[in-house]
Amino acid sequence: MTADTATRVREVAFAVPLLPGKTATDRDAMRSCWQGERADAYAAARTRAGITRESIWIQSTPAGDMAVVHIEAEDVDAAMREMGSSEDPFDRWFREHVLDVHGIDVAQPLPPLELVCDFRRE
Secondary structure (H helix, E strand, O other), X not given: OOHHHHHOOOEEEEEEEOOOOOHHHHHHHHHHHHHOOOHHHHHHHHHHHOEEEEEEEEEEEOOEEEEEEEEXXXXXXXXXXXXXXXXXXXXXHHXXXXXXXXXXXOOOOOOOOOOOOOOOOO
């Protein structure tokens, strides 16, 4: 393993708030990506970005609904940059969707994450 591959982030999980009234919009859009009319474009976009797994959950909290996202890739940082800069029509749609339901510009880097626990059973 080279020093470069040793320092690459290979998986990340984060939670992002859903804007008030946007939960159903997000649920419908993500289902269309997973099992609906956008499934092929979604799979192609994630493959282009080098993502091998992406899971998204919606969780209701006292502070409002949240999307909980888990991404696995050979290089998560590179995958996120690809999603934020690609001019593919699906990727442009996805960025607009995230801005609409979360108020987040995917073209901007994620704020730093702090890993505080990582149990793995070998």
